Every structure is written in C-alpha cells, then in structure tokens.
Amino acid sequence: GDREEVKLLGVWYSPYAIRPKIALRLKSVDYDYVEEDLFGSKSELLLKSNPVHKKVPVLLHNNKPIVESLNIVEYIDETWNSSGPSILPSHPHDRALARFWSDFVDNKWFPALRVAAITKSEDAKAKAMEEVEEGLLQLEDAFVSISKGKPFFGGEAIGFMDICFGSLVVLLKAREKFKAEKLLDESNTPSLCKWADRFLSDETVKNVVPEIDKVVEFLQELEVRAQSAAS
Ligand code: GSH
Secondary structure, eight states, X not given: OOOOOEEEEEOTTOXXXXXXXXXXXXXXXOOEEEEOOXXXXXXXXXXXXXXXXXOSOEEEETTEEEESHHHHHHHHHHHTTTSSOOSSOSSHHHHHHHHHHHHHIIIIIHHHHHHHHHOOOHHHHHHHHHHHHHHHHHHHHHHHHHHTTSSBTTBTSOOHHHHHXXXXXXXXXHHHHHHTOOSSOTTTOHHHHHHHHHHHHSHHHHTTSOXXXXXXXXXXXXXXXXXXXXX
C-alpha cells in the first residue's frame, strides 16, 4: 500500500506532546519527530498546521495536520485501530467516562495548578491549591470506580485517561521536587499515588517521557527567566 508519512511536532517538556508519543508507541507507529523552539521562533510548518492556536503538539498524517493532544490521541486510536491495544474503552459508557474525566483534567484541574504555580497573590494561590487538592480527591474516587481494581484507568493496560492525566503527572512530580511540596499524597490519594508510579514505570511510558530531574531543571530555568523578565 501507500507509504504512510507520520510526523509529530512537539517540545520535549510538554505534557501535551507526550500524549501522542505514548499513543504512537502503543500502536507501534513509526514517525518523524520535530522538536520546536517555543522560546525562539515557531517553524513555518507549525504556524501553517495549527493557525488557530499555534501550539504543539501537531500530528501530520500524510501532510494532513491534526491538532489538540487528546484529539490526536483519538485520531491515532481510530486510524491504527488494528495495530496494538485500543486506547479508548470499547463500551460507550466507559468512553463517555474517559472523555468526561480527561476534560475535567485539562479544563478544570490543570488550569488550577497553573494558577497556583504562577500567581503572585498569596490568596489566589491558596484558593487555587485548594481546588487542585479537591480535584485530586475527585480523581482518586474516579480512579477507584473506573479501574475496578485493575492497575489503570484503562483496565489492564494504559488507556485514554491514563495518557491524559499521566502526562501531567510528570510535571506534577517535577513540581513536587522543585518546590519540595507534596501534591500526590499517600494518605489522601493512595490509589492515585500507586497508579502514578505504575504509569511512570510502564515500559511504553518510560521510553517516551522525559526524566523528572530534567524537567525540574527546566522549571528552574523558567523561574530564572520569569524573574529576569520581571526586573
Ligand atoms: N490544549 C492543547 C493540547 O492539548 O494540545 C494545549 C497545547 C499547549 O498548550 N502547548 C504549548 C504550546 O505549544 C506547549 S506545552 N505553547 C505555545 C504557545 O502558547 O504559543
């Protein structure tokens, strides 16, 4: 048949870019990876492929761009449906749950963590951290109910919600180390703690996610940049 051309535009530290990397690996799809420079200038290909948001990741399949990380993961699941495990659950209700919780993670929980990380106001920070912690408790309950005693949100193997939330756990762990604060706490979220370790030590994941220490260094650099920009 036709030779498939698969290209991924990303940056190594982006949790969003980790998502298609995990999905492509699960499906054993070979691809070219292009590292963008978001601090310098974005490539023409990125600007042309994602003119609305101008963000990574972008997947180019036979030159046709697909954007938004979770949308890309779904596309990969549907396009390479016969190779590798299914990423979204097969039952419509399970699929709906996976989509609901991944939307919660991206549009409610992570934005709160972002506010907590960047706001200068102590009040706003405290309020955002409360939201982050409450969200983690809700995710703990979601995990217990969705995984039904199995190792992952996706059951026996990594699925859609594991990819969505797990990619952000890399950043969460780095932040814990950087700020010496505990976010995933054994006593409040015991199942999520175990899930996170299981996720990070999974063979597929280990091969595509950056080392936590490298992300910690990156967060330090970001802080230095932010401070020199502010002064
Ligand atoms: N909702 C998007 C997704 O899921 O793909 C978020 C992607 C995103 O925020 N990407 C960041 C980016 O490309 C890198 S972590 N930022 C460049 C910019 O904002 O100009």
